[in-house]
Amino acid sequence: MNLPHVLPSAPLAPPSHFETIGGQAAVDRLVDAFYAQMDSRPDATGIRAMHEPDLGHTKAVLRLYLAEWLGGPKDYTAQRGHPRLRMRHAAFPIGVPERDAWLACMASAMQQTGVPPDLHSVLMAAFFKTADWMRNTPHPPATSATNPKEAS
Numbered sequence: 482m483n484l485p486h487v488l489p490s491a492p493l494a495p496p497s498h499f500e501t502i503g504g505q506a507a508v509d510r511l512v513d514a515f516y517a518q519m520d521s522r523p524d525a526t527g528i529r530a531m532h533e534p535d536l537g538h539t540k541a542v543l544r545l546y547l548a549e550w551l552g553g554p555k556d557y558t559a560q561r562g563h564p565r566l567r568m569r570h571a572a573f574p575i576g577v578p579e580r581d582a583w584l585a586c587m588a589s590a591m592q593q594t595g596v597p598p599d600l601h602s603v604l605m606a607a608f609f610k611t612a613d614w615m616r617n618t619p620h621p622p623a624t625s626a627t628n629p630k631e632a633s
């Protein structure tokens with residue numbers, strides 16, 4: 482009996498998000514675009530003020546974190562240990578407006594740097610979960626004008 486001429490090939494691992502986005506150079510461009518957004522968007526003034534005036538160190542850390550989170554080199558963990566992001570953000574009051582401002586900066590940065598649309602959607606869903614989990618400040622309480630129980 483003749484064996485098939487073509488041997489079945491081992492299944493290829495799908496590319497990581499890190500590879501799809503374009504490797505470290507693309508992550509670096511994304512981080513630059515993200516903080517440029519934070520520097521210029523009126524809705525991001527509040528979260529920009531939580532950061533140091535000089536963003537050099539913060540950018541370097543976010544580059545490492547995002548590269549690892551996307552499936553690239555694990556340099557963030559090697560240098561800074563477990564991310565513990567909720568704990569690291571505990572000092573900053575994060576509610577819905579802060580979450581949404583962060584996500585708006587990231588969405589624009591991904592668009593500006595040409596992240597493919599499919600990956601953009603997948604990453605936005607994941608960023609939303611992380612950013613939402615970071616919330617540590619409740620919604621502002623309803624004022625008497627908007628609370629129907631108190632309106633007469």
Ligand code: HEM
Nearest residue numbers: 528531532533539542543546561569579580583611612615
């Ligand atoms: C939800 C709104 C968010 C706000 C207001 C916020 C704000 C901040 C601030 C003020 C810092 C400190 C920066 C510094 O030390 O210079 C920080 C650090 C950081 N943030 Fe956020 N952040 C938010 C969401 C996120 C999300 C969704 C991620 C990841 C997907 C993230 C990843 C990081 C990382 C990796 C650091 C550095 C942590 C470290 O020191 O190792 N942040 N963030």
